[in-house]
Amino acid sequence: MITRLKLKPGQKGTKALVEQYGDALVCVRYRYDESSRTRIKTVELIVERKELKPSRKQQQKIEDETVVPVKIEYGERQLGKMARSAGGKWDPDVKLWYIQYGKIKGTELEQHIILDALEMKIL
Numbered sequence: 001m002i003t004r005l006k007l008k009p010g011q012k013g014t015k016a017l018v019e020q021y022g023d024a025l026v027c028v029r030y031r032y033d034e035s036s037r038t039r040i041k042t043v044e045l046i047v048e049r050k051e052l053k054p055s056r057k058q059q060q061k062i063e064d065e066t067v068v069p070v071k072i073e074y075g076e077r078q079l080g081k082m083a084r085s086a087g088g089k090w091d092p093d094v095k096l097w098y099i100q101y102g103k104i105k106g107t108e109l110e111q112h113i114i115l116d117a118l119e120m121k122i123l
Helices: 015-024 057-062 077-085 108-112 116-117
Strands: 001-009 026-031 038-045 067-070 089-091 096-100
Touching: 015 038, 038 116, 077 108
Parallel strands: none
Antiparallel strands: 001 026, 026 038, 067 096, 089 096
16 A cells, blocks of 8 residues: 555645534545455544643753743642642632742652743743
8 A cells, every 4th residue: 555645634635624624634645456456535633632741851950949821721629729838829810829848749749830931041
């Protein structure tokens, strides 16, 4: 089987599939089977999105005194209480908690650190 054409969503030939699958559509491929002399249209879809946990390598770079941004979703009351008890400060403009890394190391809050914000030095 040979793939001759790979289209991104929005390109000519993908309109109906974009309407059907929306943002889940990654690409459309046209494959050709020489033996059966058929054209096969396939789609690649996103079926799940998950936030990645920080790798141990990235976590080790952060010193205990560093203030890190922590994202806690609305309604996660237990995490909010943990953030307050760790001395965290809430910033309503960016909707993030800022807490010293050493105070949350090894807790569930450590998994909610926003590494991108830390690297961009929004602090």
